[in-house]
Amino acid sequence: MTLSDPDLRNSFFVTHKKFQDNIRTNRDISKIFINFARKIKTNETMAKPSIPKGTRDFSPVEMAKRNYIFNTIREVFHLFGFQQIETPAMENLSTLMGKYGEEGDKLLFKILNSGDFLSEATDEELASRNTLKLASKLCEKGLRYDLTVPFARFVVMHRNEISFPFKRYQIQPVWRADRPQKGRYREFYQCDADVVGSDSLLNEVELILMTDEVFHRFGIRTCIKVNNRKILSGIAEIIGEPDKIVDITVAIDKLDKIGLEKVNEELREKNISEKAIALLQPIILLQGTNREKLQTLQSVLASSEIGMKGIEELTYILDKVENANLRATFEIDLTLARGLNYYTGAIFEVKALDVQIGSITGGGRYDNLTGVFGMPGVSGVGISYGADRIFDVLNQLDLYPKDSLQTTQILFVNFGKTEEEYCIACARQLRKEGIRTEIYPEASKMKKQMGYADGKQIPYVALAGENEIAAGKITVKNMSNGEQKLLSIDELIALFK
Amino acid sequence: MTLSDPDLRNSFFVTHKKFQDNIRTNRDISKIFINFARKIKTNETMAKPSIPKGTRDFSPVEMAKRNYIFNTIREVFHLFGFQQIETPAMENLSTLMGKYGEEGDKLLFKILNSGDFLSEATDEELASRNTLKLASKLCEKGLRYDLTVPFARFVVMHRNEISFPFKRYQIQPVWRADRPQKGRYREFYQCDADVVGSDSLLNEVELILMTDEVFHRFGIRTCIKVNNRKILSGIAEIIGEPDKIVDITVAIDKLDKIGLEKVNEELREKNISEKAIALLQPIILLQGTNREKLQTLQSVLASSEIGMKGIEELTYILDKVENANLRATFEIDLTLARGLNYYTGAIFEVKALDVQIGSITGGGRYDNLTGVFGMPGVSGVGISYGADRIFDVLNQLDLYPKDSLQTTQILFVNFGKTEEEYCIACARQLRKEGIRTEIYPEASKMKKQMGYADGKQIPYVALAGENEIAAGKITVKNMSNGEQKLLSIDELIALFK
Numbered sequence: 001m002t003l004s005d006p007d008l009r010n011s012f013f014v015t016h017k018k019f020q021d022n023i024r025t026n027r028d029i030s031k032i033f034i035n036f037a038r039k040i041k042t043n044e045t046m047a048k049p050s051i052p053k054g055t056r057d058f059s060p061v062e063m064a065k066r067n068y069i070f071n072t073i074r075e076v077f078h079l080f081g082f083q084q085i086e087t088p089a090m091e092n093l094s095t096l097m098g099k100y101g102e103e104g105d106k107l108l109f110k111i112l113n114s115g116d117f118l119s120e121a122t123d124e125e126l127a128s129r130n131t132l133k134l135a136s137k138l139c140e141k142g143l144r145y146d147l148t149v150p151f152a153r154f155v156v157m158h159r160n161e162i163s164f165p166f167k168r169y170q171i172q173p174v175w176r177a178d179r180p181q182k183g184r185y186r187e188f189y190q191c192d193a194d195v196v197g198s199d200s201l202l203n204e205v206e207l208i209l210m211t212d213e214v215f216h217r218f219g220i221r222t223c224i225k226v227n228n229r230k231i232l233s234g235i236a237e238i239i240g241e242p243d244k245i246v247d248i249t250v251a252i253d254k255l256d257k258i259g260l261e262k263v264n265e266e267l268r269e270k271n272i273s274e275k276a277i278a279l280l281q282p283i284i285l286l287q288g289t290n291r292e293k294l295q296t297l298q299s300v301l302a303s304s305e306i307g308m309k310g311i312e313e314l315t316y317i318l319d320k321v322e323n324a325n326l327r328a329t330f331e332i333d334l335t336l337a338r339g340l341n342y343y344t345g346a347i348f349e350v351k352a353l354d355v356q357i358g359s360i361t362g363g364g365r366y367d368n369l370t371g372v373f374g375m376p377g378v379s380g381v382g383i384s385y386g387a388d389r390i391f392d393v394l395n396q397l398d399l400y401p402k403d404s405l406q407t408t409q410i411l412f413v414n415f416g417k418t419e420e421e422y423c424i425a426c427a428r429q430l431r432k433e434g435i436r437t438e439i440y441p442e443a444s445k446m447k448k449q450m451g452y453a454d455g456k457q458i459p460y461v462a463l464a465g466e467n468e469i470a471a472g473k474i475t476v477k478n479m480s481n482g483e484q485k486l487l488s489i490d491e492l493i494a495l496f497k
Numbered sequence: 498m499t500l501s502d503p504d505l506r507n508s509f510f511v512t513h514k515k516f517q518d519n520i521r522t523n524r525d526i527s528k529i530f531i532n533f534a535r536k537i538k539t540n541e542t543m544a545k546p547s548i549p550k551g552t553r554d555f556s557p558v559e560m561a562k563r564n565y566i567f568n569t570i571r572e573v574f575h576l577f578g579f580q581q582i583e584t585p586a587m588e589n590l591s592t593l594m595g596k597y598g599e600e601g602d603k604l605l606f607k608i609l610n611s612g613d614f615l616s617e618a619t620d621e622e623l624a625s626r627n628t629l630k631l632a633s634k635l636c637e638k639g640l641r642y643d644l645t646v647p648f649a650r651f652v653v654m655h656r657n658e659i660s661f662p663f664k665r666y667q668i669q670p671v672w673r674a675d676r677p678q679k680g681r682y683r684e685f686y687q688c689d690a691d692v693v694g695s696d697s698l699l700n701e702v703e704l705i706l707m708t709d710e711v712f713h714r715f716g717i718r719t720c721i722k723v724n725n726r727k728i729l730s731g732i733a734e735i736i737g738e739p740d741k742i743v744d745i746t747v748a749i750d751k752l753d754k755i756g757l758e759k760v761n762e763e764l765r766e767k768n769i770s771e772k773a774i775a776l777l778q779p780i781i782l783l784q785g786t787n788r789e790k791l792q793t794l795q796s797v798l799a800s801s802e803i804g805m806k807g808i809e810e811l812t813y814i815l816d817k818v819e820n821a822n823l824r825a826t827f828e829i830d831l832t833l834a835r836g837l838n839y840y841t842g843a844i845f846e847v848k849a850l851d852v853q854i855g856s857i858t859g860g861g862r863y864d865n866l867t868g869v870f871g872m873p874g875v876s877g878v879g880i881s882y883g884a885d886r887i888f889d890v891l892n893q894l895d896l897y898p899k900d901s902l903q904t905t906q907i908l909f910v911n912f913g914k915t916e917e918e919y920c921i922a923c924a925r926q927l928r929k930e931g932i933r934t935e936i937y938p939e940a941s942k943m944k945k946q947m948g949y950a951d952g953k954q955i956p957y958v959a960l961a962g963e964n965e966i967a968a969g970k971i972t973v974k975n976m977s978n979g980e981q982k983l984l985s986i987d988e989l990i991a992l993f994k
């Protein structure tokens with residue numbers, strides 16, 4: 001804190017005077033300093049309200065960009081027949097707990113019960129300070145942690161109203177009590193599309209086509225990567241190391257960086273047998289076209305039933321995708337192992353080609369979405385778009401269309417009460433034509449009004465003084481090049497069409 | 498609960514058998530029953546997940562309608578130069594507490610601190626069970642209660658980035674631990690537009706024009722009512738009863754229903770003096786056009802400076818609004834006294850003319866939005882649209898445009914793998930033209946596929962079997978009249994244009 005604030009400075013001098021006048025014992029001194037510290041704290045609280053760490057305010061420009069992202073995705077979702085649902089921010093903790101592992105349970109934001117929140121806790125329990133146990137007595141609701149569990153709960157609750165296969169999308173914030181860091185927030189949006197109640201691989205194909213369309217609309221060049229959990233299971237089966245599949249994919253992923261020797265070394269360090277490493281060689285070195293990769297896999301995995309099933313699935317997807325002339329690159333990538341505990345078939349990931357950033361979209365097929373809520377047999381496949389990362393990519397590549405900002409198109413300068421009436425009438429006509437129009441609300445200095453137009457990036461300013469009103473016209477200034485023109489209202493409307 | 502579930506029934510018989518075998522003491526009996534009750538409870542939790550009371554899931558149809566509402570409002574907001582912001586769901590409790598009165602503090606949802614949430618509470622404090630005090634030790638965050646306080650906090654935090662006057666809108670959910678009842682939820686959306694940092698009455702006029710445009714687009718016939726806090730203060734001043742202004746407006750409001758005699762009686766019951774009641778007569782009986790009302794008020798309030806200021810403001814607004822040819826009825830209504838503790842100038846309210854429902858929109862001018870956060874001198878005027886009530890009005894009057902549902906426009910029936918390829922190619926062409934298209938993902942029975950189209954209200958179904966493929970055409974069935982036509986892809990595209 002600095003002493004630039006006059007009130008604060010004053011209070012310091014008063015305190016200092018008191019200090020000199022009254023200084024007697026150590027106790028006095030400490031009391032004075034404590035009071036002073038309190039004063040500073042109060043003053044700072046008053047002067048600087050803040051928001052919880054890991055959360056964000058979104059400014060008008062950021063919101064316009066976010067709306068552009070969500071609207072683009074939403075439109076493509078509709079084009080492919082997905083329908084939106086929303087679920088409440090708060091779910092019962094019984095719905096959320098135990099679904100995200102022990103670590104996840106800790107990261108749930110829990111909501112204190114209303115009223116006498118201690119009524120369920122005994123004196124002994126309070127005295128014990130067992131926070132895990134007490135949390136469940138004090139709280140019965142929590143904030144949603146992702147969109148998948150609320151979706152599963154939704155499907156079970158509304159099973160009789162839903163026509164399956166159910167193609168739903170959901171764009172809502174989720175909350176996690178993670179340690180905040182760069183790019184990781186405690187409140188962030190997820191944007192999920194899933195098809196549940198259908199095992200058909202056509203759903204996988206449609207999700208890939210949809211994703212291609214989304215990024216084509218954004219103008220982001222991407223590589224859509226695909227893998228299949230069954231192929232990974234087949235590999236594990238062949239080499240007899242079912243628990244090491246993550247270690248193996250992590251090591252293979254490093255081939256380009258560290259070379260074959262070091263990859264094999266790393267596999268050895270992970271206690272993978274020499275025999276298994278030998279069997280893995282064609283998989284580590286897997287390259288060529290997608291077809292060539294599938295051929296290699298076919299010979300390596302010939303004896304694994306599940307592996308061959310995975311190859312069959314991937315072949316079907318590749319057939320369809322090749323016919324569809326994707327704008328994106330499409331690549332079979334065995335190192336894709338996201339959500340391995342969860343996905344049972346296809347695994348997807350999307351990388352932006354022109355920006356160094358993690359995956360911007362991911363998904364896959366899963367079995368048994370709703371079993372945990374007592375409704376077995378509902379499988380599905382889904383994809384999740386990372387809004388925050390897409391936001392960053394579009395910013396870095398400067399790909400936001402100009403009109404996505406939805407800013408005001410023209411501002412009428414306010415010269416005073418006499419001219420106001422004329423401006424209101426003009427604004428009415430412009431708005432009738434869908435032109436976003438403002439009238440500056442007060443007859444402030446010209447510089448201030450122009451500064452306002454600049455601040456909001458308004459491209460045109462309208463000037464209607466005595467002369468313009470007499471002529472029934474408007475002087476229009478182009479804010480980017482300073483050019484001024486005297487126009488009729490019809491000419492002005494034409495300017496925006 | 499019923500015993501229709503076989504597992505549950507089985508468990509009942511096992512329990513019953515145990516009961517017969519082991520019955521010895523009362524303690525045994527009670528133990529058995531407690532276990533059985535627990536089993537039922539577990540079973541029910543498994544079978545029937547639920548959501549917290551007062552919260553809602555929104556189905557695809559409800560979401561489409563809500564999106565229509567929010568998109569319509571949003572588009573008009575942009576037309577008038579308002580820009581969107583968003584604030585986090587969680588605010589620091591120091592931001593929220595004390596802003597909504599003592600009752601409001603109790604209705605805040607508080608979020609349990611992460612980690613060791615008891616660390617700030619001493620053993621004595623825990624033992625004392627003082628919930629109010631303990632809540633502040635256990636929680637430092639809460640869910641936002643409205644959009645106004647977070648907006649004030651936003652303005653203070655971002656004062657240096659904002660160009661004033663700041664025209665912002667915000668459409669986000671808020672949470673209140675109110676007792677849930679019909680039409681009152683614990684999570685609901687607010688939809689607010691405010692202009693801050695300008696005292697100009699042109700802002701009031703613009704908000705009225707904007708509101709007129711919003712309801713015109715919805716097709717809802719409305720009456721926009723307006724009042725002015727300064728006129729109410731003037732009345733209180735004239736009759737010397739400054740504290741009775743709410744009692745007076747409530748009584749006047751009943752004139753149509755109970756007649757002048759009973760209104761005066763009610764005023765007497767509220768201890769308003771005979772002299773004051775006599776002075777109030779022209780105000781109680783105030784009628785005629787808006788101009789006539791202003792004239793009457795002008796003579797009654799002639800001696801009240803603040804009252805005359807209110808009349809001046811209202812006259813300015815009326816001048817401008819009369820020139821603007823509103824589609825809505827516009828009415829000066831002195832009984833409008835919403836937010837009387839808060840509003841300092843204009844007060845607005847919108848009533849739907851064709852539906853019996855409370856006000857669907859309201860707002861007004863306020864002083865000193867941000868003073869509580871240490872930034873004095875920021876006044877403003879705002880309006881809040883009641884999304885839930887507008888939803889009900891549009892439903893009751895059946896005013897949703899057909900295309901607002903954004904449902905899939907055509908579904909391709911799936912006849913099997915051979916025909917699939919052809920359907921995918923057709924779907925690609927339709928989607929390229931922006932036509933929302935689905936392919937049923939599996940070759941299920943025709944009845945099931947048609948049922949799916951019905952369930953999603955898809956207007957057209959495409960059939961492409963062997964014959965169609967050979968002819969390069971598609972049979973298209975109109976789902977509302979059953980008509981079938983054989984069309985080329987271009988003819989099909991033309992059908993939707």
